[in-house]
Amino acid sequence: MKVRVRCFTGMQQYAPGGRGDFEMALPAGSSARQLLEALGVPPDLEPFVAVNGGKVALDHLLQDGDDVVMFRQMEGG
């Protein structure tokens, strides 16, 4: 399956070729955590991951065509 991935604040360095918006092929049934592993994100980083517009837990299972957004959480405002 293929998912679209967009990396923001603090996650761009894990995007292949440094491009923050890319398509990624994954084995069917992969979780958000497996996507992070495939990108080489250290396991203790626990970024904010949203799928199709809403935050998900890292064990959330991805579907073909999903739109994934990830970033490091900030605070303040």
Next chain:
Amino acid sequence: MKGWMGKILRVDLTSGVLRDEILDPVAARDYIGGRGIGIYYLNRELDPACDPLAPENLLVMATGPLTGTGAPTGARYMVMTKSPLTGAITCSNSGGRFPTELKRSGYDGIILTGRADHPVYLYIHDGRVELREADHLWGQTTHEATDRLRGETDPKARVACIGPAGEKLVRFAAIMNDKDRAAGRSGVGAVMGSKNLKAVVVRGQQRVELADPERFKAFNTQILDTFKAAAKETPLGLTVNGTAGVVLTTQHLGVLPTKNWQQGTFDGWENIHGERLTEKYLVSNKACYACPIGCGRKTRVEDPDFAGEGEGPEYETIYAMGANCMIDNLAAIIKANYLCNELGLDTITMGATVACAMELVDRGYLSEKVVGRPLPWGDAEALVELTRQTGYREGFGNRLAEGSYRLAESSGHPELAMVAKKQEFPGYEPRGAQAMGLAYATSPIGGSHMRGDPAYFELFGVPEKVDPHEWKGKAKITKAYQDLSAAIDAAGLCIFFAVRNLAGKTLDVHPDGILEYLNAATGANYTLEELMQASERIITAERQFLVRTGISRKDDTLPRRLTHEPMPTGPAAGMVCHLEEMLDEYYEVQGWTPDGVPTAERLAALGLA
């Protein structure tokens, strides 16, 4: 006294009499400073029934004992008065350099009353205080007046002033200091304008004495080392994208208020979030005095339609003027922000009032003829033009200058004003962040998150994650954060540093770090219990003032939209805010009656009877 300067300046603008007064050491210890000292004087001296724009209203500008000490973010002061927007109190907080300069001029604060018979400004320098003519400054923008005042006094002086909006009594006029820092909310600028006071100019060269400089320095080093080590590990936070970085979080939790709070996600978010701001418009960061974060944004817009240079925007401005108006043109939002700074307007209420007008027009409750132009959702040019008109009370701007509640009410639909106690909300949807609704409803200034910010535990997971959709148990945590905010505001610190770095790492957020700083600076030897009690005293004293103005549970409300209409889309779809249930719990943990009135025992326990 150490930490405190021990002196308050009294200014009677009617008689022109200026006099020094000793800061009562018992009151200083019991109320700490800043916000605490403000409510101490309001409760003692202000008739709760007073018309906010009458000469009798008191305008208190108060620093805290940590302001100007070099403690990180010890840069702040509080402006407290009776609000012309809400009829309750204001707690308008600002940083920059002015508050430290005020303290170094020898005063913990200034208490102004009366009304001058023509425009004046107050100038404090070299141990002298004088009222000077300001006819030549009336009508000038905050930037023009600041430059002019520094020219005619001292180029190193620091200035807090109003712009045309304050002069024209716009109900949400701000007091701007150092040009672009705002004591923004609840119309403090209109109170200053009603007194014919254009500016306060200070030049101060005194030192803030510390009770135990060694202890202070040692703790400061420890706190800053910890902060720097954490910042090295995670070089993100407010320094990189400013508060605007928060759009990413609120959008993906479905709590980014959009279309006058009809939805919690905005399709145009990618054009207005913090990274866009940094990439396209950031010139440099700007920090308040002694702040290691530097969340301020110096920006420049080259787009000829919205060209300009200045400071901003913050997250709140982006929500209010952007998503809430369905405007995804960041250049226009920045331009409207610049206008607010120059005219002296609160960006949150300005944006939220335009959004309210857009909905009134959309539903046919307000005609384009009255507005003087079409006003569709997303009209960036209208936002900028209406902001300008509001600052001068020109045309339809004269209606907007009353804020969204009065606009919606006079259009026959008060339910479309997204306010608590007639003040517009900041940018976090209570349907998807339950405690935020409780904080809005119980804040002493109406719609605000800064007097106890649940976004930390509900959205950012600081110090630990709490489910934003759950309402049970939220009252206790919200109270703990409100108490913490009282300690931060009274000490003269900034919430953005203090919550993470100077409070305990559990949800009761004890003000441990603030305690150590306060004791090293003042020698007051607070115990943790005494400091926490001082915070409770401040919150309860504020409530006491509100109760005297007639406020009770019936006023601790949210618009029906948030409590009865399920969120239509996004991650918080189907949710409403469970305010009434949380209020029952909240009054109980506060020791207030079910009607929201502090009990006699509670008042007595805090020395407020």
